[in-house]
Each structure stands twice: as C-alpha cells, then as structure tokens.
Amino acid sequence: TNYKDANWATLLENRLIIAREWLNEKGSIFVRCDYNGNWIVRCLMDTIFGNENFRNEIDIKRNQSLPKTGDVNLVEETENLLVYSAADQFVFKNTLVERDKPYWGDLGTRPSDKKDNPSRFIDGIEFKPPEYRRWSYSQENLDEMYKNGRLKIENERLKILIDKTRIGTNWTDITGYSATPIWGFSTENAEKLLNRVIITASEKNDIILDFFLGSGTTTAAAHKLGRKWLGIEMGEHFYSVILPRMKKVLAYDKSGISKEVKEYKGGGFFKYSELEQYEDSLENIANDLK
Numbered sequence: 001t002n003y004k005d006a007n008w009a010t011l012l013e014n015r016l017i018i019a020r021e022w023l024n025e026k027g028s029i030f031v032r033c034d035y036n037g038n039w040i041v042r043c044l045m046d047t048i049f050g051n052e053n054f055r056n057e058i059d060i061k062r063n064q065s066l067p068k069t070g071d072v073n074l075v076e077e078t079e080n081l082l083v084y085s086a087a088d089q090f091v092f093k094n095t096l097v098e099r100d101k102p103y104w105g106d107l108g109t110r111p112s113d114k115k116d117n118p119s120r121f122i123d124g125i126e127f128k129p130p131e132y133r134r135w136s137y138s139q140e141n142l143d144e145m146y147k148n149g150r151l152k153i154e155n156e157r158l159k160i161l162i163d164k165t166r167i168g169t170n171w172t173d174i175t176g177y178s179a180t181p182i183w184g185f186s187t188e189n190a191e192k193l194l195n196r197v198i199i200t201a202s203e204k205n206d207i208i209l210d211f212f213l214g215s216g217t218t219t220a221a222a223h224k225l226g227r228k229w230l231g232i233e234m235g236e237h238f239y240s241v242i243l244p245r246m247k248k249v250l251a252y253d254k255s256g257i258s259k260e261v262k263e264y265k266g267g268g269f270f271k272y273s274e275l276e277q278y279e280d281s282l283e284n285i286a287n288d289l290k
Contacts, residue, residue: 009040015211016048022209025087028055028201032189034062034079041082049084055092056083058169060176060193079176081197091201095167102163104152107142109133120158122146127158171196178217184241185215191256194221202227216242217256220249224257224264246270 019029029049033041038057046054058081109129117134119126120142129135137145142158145151150161167173174196178188194217198208204226210218213233222229223246233242245253252258252266276284 005040008037009044012041013044013048016044019209019211020048020086023086025089026091026206028083028085028090028092030197030201031082031084032060032079033082034076038080038082045082045084049086053085053087054083055085055090056169057081058083058171061172061174063175063177063179078172081171083201091203091206093200095196095200096164097167097173099163099165102161104154104159105162107151107158107160108136110136122151122153122158125153167196184237188215189217191217191221191224194218195225195257195260198222198225198227213238213242216245220245220253221257223249223268223270224253224261226263229270243272 023029029045031041031045059078060081062077062079110133112129112132112134114134115131117129119128120135120137120139121127122142123146127135135142142151145160152159152161171193174192175190176193177186178190198221202208206227208218208222208227208229209232210230211232213219213231215237216231216233219229219231219242231242250266250268250270252264258264
C-alpha cells in the first residue's frame with residue numbers, strides 16, 4: 001500500500017508543480033479527494049502552494065449509489081475539495097442559494113463606536129438603531145427592498161425576507177457525482193458541482209484548466225458558462241467519451257446545467273492536439289519512410 005501511495009503522490013506532485021507555475025495571481029485550484037488521499041494532497045499542496053495560500057476544505061456529497069465496501073463501519077457520505085490560491089488577489093464570489101423555508105427576520109444592526117447613528121425612514125416612519133449600533137443596510141438599499149416586497153413593517157419593527165442563504169464549506173446540498181452517468185464513468189463529476197466551483201472562482205472569459213479531465217465534465221461546464229478552457233487526458237476514452245461529449249456541447253447539450261445557464265445556446269469551437277512520446281514519434285517517422 002505504501003508503494004502505491006508513493007507512486008500516486010509522485011504523479012500528483014509533478015503535475016501540481018507545473019500547475020502552480022501556470023496559475024496567475026487571481027487564480028485558484030480545487031483538488032477533489034476522499035479520506036484515502038486527502039492527507040497526501042494536503043501535504044503536497046502546503047509544500048507547493050504554501051500553507052498561507054490554503055483557502056478552505058469543502059465537503060461534497062458522495063452519492064449513496066456509490067458505496068464503499070471494506071472494514072469501514074461508517075458509510076462514506078462525503079469527499080473533499082481542497083482549495084488553494086496563488087496569492088491573496090484570487091477571485092472569490094459568494095454564492096447564495098434558496099432556503100427551503102423562507103422567513104421574516106428582524107433587520108440586523110452592526111456595532112458602532114458612536115452612541116447615536118443615522119436613522120432609516122420607511123413609508124415616512126423613522127426607525128432609530130439601538131445605541132452604539134448602526135443599521136446593516138443603507139437607506140437606498142432599504143428603499144429598493146421595500147419597493148420589491150423584501151422589507152415590511154410589523155409591530156413597529158422592520159422585518160426583512162430571509163429566503164436565501166450564503167454557501168459555506170458544506171456543499172452537500174448538491175450532488176457530487178452524476179446520479180445517472182451518461183458517459184460510462186461511475187465517478188463522473190456532476191455538472192452542478194463544477195458549476196459552483198467555476199462561478200465561485202472565476203469570471204467570464206477566464207481560463208479553466210483540468211489536467212485530469214476524466215469524462216470531460218469540467219470543460220463541458222466551463223464552455224456552457226462562457227469560460228475559456230483547457231483539458232488534458234491521457235486515456236483512450238478521450239476519443240470515445242470526451243471528444244463526442246464536447247461536440248455535443250457545441251451542438252447544444254440539454255443535460256447537466258444547460259437549462260440553468262440561460263446564456264448557453266450551444267455554438268463555439270475548440271481545437272485538440274495529440275502529444276506523442278519521443279519513441280512514438282520515431283516509430284511514426286519510420287512507418288512513414290517505409
């Protein structure tokens with residue numbers, strides 16, 4: 001087992017070193033792993049990217065249809081995304097999702113060094129914040145919320161509609177693997193998962209790189225989200241899975257996140273190249289000379 005771990009760690013280390021050189025100051029990297037490998041990945045990433053650039057460890061859902069067997073007593077329900085950046089300027093955008101049960105909560109306040117802070121006026125009524133507190137929202141924001149039905153007056157108090165919540169490090173609200181793999185991979189990443197990764201850590205037209213492309217979920221999601229992309233894969237399934245999948249994305253693929261991304265209408269183009277080993281190049285030259 002140790003020999004196996006050492007081989008895997010070396011393979012990953014070589015690629016992570018190159019990835020670190022490619023990553024610009026706005027970039028970040030997400031590495032998916034389970035309990036078998038996260039201790040190895042964390043050490044490698046701390047060494048290569050620097051532990052000061054560790055951003056977080058995200059829990060993602062492992063489908064019940066993919067059970068782990070063996071001597072483990074507890075069912076493995078989650079895996080991890082380890083997130084590192086190249087520098088402090090990395091792109092990060094908060095993601096909001098709908099709450100299952102929206103409710104009306106009191107308008108919040110924040111601490112202030114001043115005893116008295118500005119009031120807010122809604123429908124001609126003045127609302128003063130408590131001493132040494134200030135309202136969390138500006139007058140302009142409250143006016144807009146009141147206009148859109150997201151703010152109301154109830155029992156002489158301001159109430160705000162709480163129907164969304166900010167996503168933290170628990171991403172088990174979405175599937176981690178495709179529930180019904182259509183490309184023949186039992187561990188086919190779900191487009192919903194890659195959608196969240198990409199919109200959280202990039203802008204339109206940014207470049208997304210996946211150097212363990214697998215079934216091509218990263219490039220499919222990136223294309224639908226209007227990003228540029230690079231994918232690298234060594235397996236022969238590049239021709240039987242990835243290439244047909246990306247052609248389908250260009251022709252408008254209705255699966256995955258297609259319906260959620262209103263801007264995606266199909267179209268676009270991509271190029272692919274096959275890199276040969278030195279020995280393969282010599283053999284091809286020899287065959288051409290025959």
